[in-house]
Amino acid sequence: MAEVVRKSFRRRPKAERMAEIELAARQAFSTKGYNATSMAQIAEDAGISEGTIYKFYENKRDLLLVILLRWFEDVRNAHQLDLQKISGTRARVRAIIHRHLSAVIADPDLARLLFAEIRDFEYYRETELYQISRQYTRVLIDVLKEGIASGEVRPDIPLTLVRDVVFGGIEHHVSSFLSGYADIDLNAVSDDLCDLVMVGITVPAAPPPDIEAVVDRLERVADRLEAGKPEGGGG
């Protein structure tokens, strides 16, 4: 039997190999998308053989989930730190919007993977990534509840719907940006969306007439009449 010639290789600590694999995978997934990326390509970029990847990750899907989880955990932690410094319902809502937009704009490719690829994985909801994602959007609901408690927010608003409108709205709005066809003004969009959620699109109800002033004038007129003087000034 012919001897099988195998090329030599270096053994590396598990953690380092995983980091290399994840780096290669992240770049490939980001630039080419999930389906267009092959495990063979990732292995080559990471300088190992295909089989090695399966020593650390169950399968391709698992690899993507791990990558997105690491990224999302960072994003979430940054958000939580940020929010502690801000008070007032409106400012906090604005901060959540701003922060989320920033994260999506900073890593549009990973965000797109999360939006478009992961969501329809079977068992996504049994995933740790899903749990983190829930926690992440949960923050907005907590802020709204504080707002209700402090009287700034109507107590009858549908909380989960508001949450979905904010995050779904951002997702939709940024999708053109993700496709590279448009640019986004981070601050302007944050302000606009915050404003939209807070006061809606309807024209503000006509400000109530200043009844006090009117009565004051009436009184002055009455006084003049009482004083017996017919008329004072024309116009």
Added chain:
Amino acid sequence: MAEVVRKSFRRRPKAERMAEIELAARQAFSTKGYNATSMAQIAEDAGISEGTIYKFYENKRDLLLVILLRWFEDVRNAHQLDLQKISGTRARVRAIIHRHLSAVIADPDLARLLFAEIRDFEYYRETELYQISRQYTRVLIDVLKEGIASGEVRPDIPLTLVRDVVFGGIEHHVSSFLSGYADIDLNAVSDDLCDLVMVGITVPAAPPPDIEAVVDRLERVADRLEAGKPEGGGG
């Protein structure tokens, strides 16, 4: 050389074959998703060989696009007819929301395919489906512009953002429904979302002044006038 035995087949008009293929494909895509559906399976369900599909459709992606296009055109047409009967900005916004929710709930699987699979296809934006989709969401923007013209809507609202918030919000909100984990109250959600977009989440502005007190004062002034004396005393 051994003769290749081929089974007999029936020739059918192009249109009928295509209808059969699309039916089989639609069912398979709907129940199993895009990636989990194989062309071999579709061919078998349609009672033909795999190669025949490629006589009518460029590739698997094209087949899905055609199916979603047919469905979406129907949805759009129904919407347009519906909207003609309704007047008033708020009622029209509410109708758009209600109709879109209905369509998504009626065909959750196709909606999910549109949301999750299609969007990240390369060249999606060069697609007819994309154009129809633009037209479809465009209707909301037109309604908002009418609202601005009629004075019902603030003229400074960011139109595309409102559009994204409505459709993105719906998408997000029904994603739990699409996964089969929750149910949706069509009318309640329509009302809530419409309300949210129209007036936001903030508590309504300043309470009206105390009219009673003002009227009392007016009456006192009138009494004074009648009595012609500086003090009149109320009743």
Added chain:
DNA sequence: AACGTAAATGAGGAGTGCTCACTATAAGCG
């Protein structure tokens, strides 16, 4: 009845994710 055309075929190519029997290596031990 023969023909031409277009429908239909299915083996096979190039690629995929993934497995597994196997080998090479570094760390721990004497």
Added chain:
DNA sequence: CGCTTATAGTGAGCACTCCTCATTTACGTT
């Protein structure tokens, strides 16, 4: 230092994928 051992690492190969195309068939027309 060698010896053992656990395990990182391999890569041929399996079962599958989408898709092509030379070939075969059925049908409307003449």
